Amino acid sequence: MTVHDTPLDRSAATVSRRPAARIVLRRLIQGPIVLLTVSAAVFWLVQVVPGDPGRVALGQYATNEQVAQWNSDNGIDGPVAGRYLRWLGRFVTGDWGVSATYDEPVRTLIAQRLPNSIFLGVYAFVLTALFGIAIGLYQGFRAGRRGDRALTISLVSLSSTPEFAVGTVLLLILSVFLGWFPVHAAIPDHASIPARLTATTVPALTLAAASVGYVARMVRAGTLETLRSPFYRTAVLKGLAPRRIITAHVLRNSLIPSVAVLGGQVAYLVGGSAVVETLFSYPGAGLAIVEATQDKDLILLEGLIMVTAAASLLVLLITDLIYITLDPRIDLTQEQRS
Template sequence: MTTTSVERRTALLGLLGKRVVQIPVVLLVVSILTFWLLQVVPGNPGRNALGQYATAAQVTAWNHDNGVDGSLVTQYLHWIGGFFVGDWGQSLVYSTPVRELVLERLGNSLLLGLYAFVIMVPVAIALGSAQAYREGKRSDRAITVGLLSLSAIPEFVVGVVLLLVFAVWLRVVPVQSAAGASGDFFDRLRVMTLPAVVLALGYLAVLTRMVRSGTSEAITSQFHRTAVIKGLSSATIVRRHVIRNALVPTLSVLGIYLGTLLGGSVIVETLFSYPGLGALMVTAADRKDVLLLESGVMITGAVSLLALLFTDICFVLMDPRIRFNARETN
């Protein structure tokens, strides 16, 4: 083991250790803020759950049973205590255990987000690097204009157009993606394709732009020239000297996008009636389903933070210069 690889391993372990402390703290703060903010939403959860014909006594009893009475602090402590031991409570709206509901929807959202991510990344890398190698030419500008126009159109417009074309006219995919949650693998894939494409398109322009500038920087760099004058073949140069350096700046954006994608998207899920976490959260906020919303927010937050941690680890592995220590900059 050389000193440098030991140093890098220590850096990685240090990063992991730091995140293990940071992530729960961030989640705790998020949960407190969400709990507090929810009080702004009008309405009584018991009344919402039981309907207008329930008596006041029934409502009070229901609120008590579900731990949504008493002071804000007691309510919060009651909830967080349950959350940590796996008892996430009962959804006020759906009258089913929150845990099952959230985890099932989370699975759907993860699947859709991952699918979108898998579509998006190779396309962005291909387009971006192609642009970098053709910098300033007509095709470069055409791709830029095309992607920027696409990203300027709201998701629901793109979604509706794609639905019209592929579901209504060509009939290759169903209009509703609700079935996506069940059925065999290829069925699910077919159903999820359209929403995944719409999700991916939303981030494609920025990502391609990042890849383009990263690649362009790498191929105009002096070490690229060194590699050329060494007499290496173009393929070797791309593989060994371009890819890694070109993707380092893109990686930071990728982490944020991955977190966002996996956490579910309200618009796309609603548009395609896809049973994901995003749509569920909107309902929960709307109906003041405190327990459902809290758990949902915690899970989405955890997914985002883990995605960021994942990219940080990739960062350390890809770029030996990265250190996550605060250092005096001058």
């Protein structure tokens, strides 16, 4: 991958169309293979978790015959390979099954939980982008000074701290001591946007805390590279306004190496927030995955994993397209072959 230090020209936009089409085609081919691999791995790994799904669904007072009949009716008896193929056949035809834990259709549960996780992930991403870009620009313009070194140490320490520890500290400070936000992040079904933002601010800050350091370091590196480039010095010598120099040159070029990091963080924020959702009792897909794993609710777990994995793949595709849009001369297909 090559990023030139000269300003972008309009003619390069046409060059990016073919790489973009190849990337979309490659993702469309790779996506089903990845989803199939993930679903098979999860289906097999769940078998080592102690517990009987039929017993979980019917309770401790059900007879062994009733449990066996329930397992047979739901297609979770017999060899693992046969069960997986039966589940996969139903899944691809739109029959996602019924959750053993909630006794509700899996599609209904996912439709209820996934939007909450997406809302939390988008909120955390906005905080990550705002704080990460602002801090990275500040560090880039003050590289080597005390403020830059102090922020670097602080961000590395924050990124190394487990999420449950960061969440606990934020919960104690912002919710218990100061009382600015609710302790539990449970939200009503028809809550307004301000109410949702209030309830999810502490979980979103916890998710963002792990990602801000990575984004800030990438923006700092991009800013330093831009400040040392010939076209930046030329813009300064021409007497361009500082705001225009920052927005048109520094910010855009410093964001190019940061887009991949941001895209990876979005995929993580949407699909990997199980720890945070469990800590704050947030009714999202991450908490549902934890509960389905504990209860060995294989049908619900597989549905959640497939949907979140598909969402992550979609985010990565969008990231690649944005990457090319920022600098049309970047050819990701060339990078993947190397």
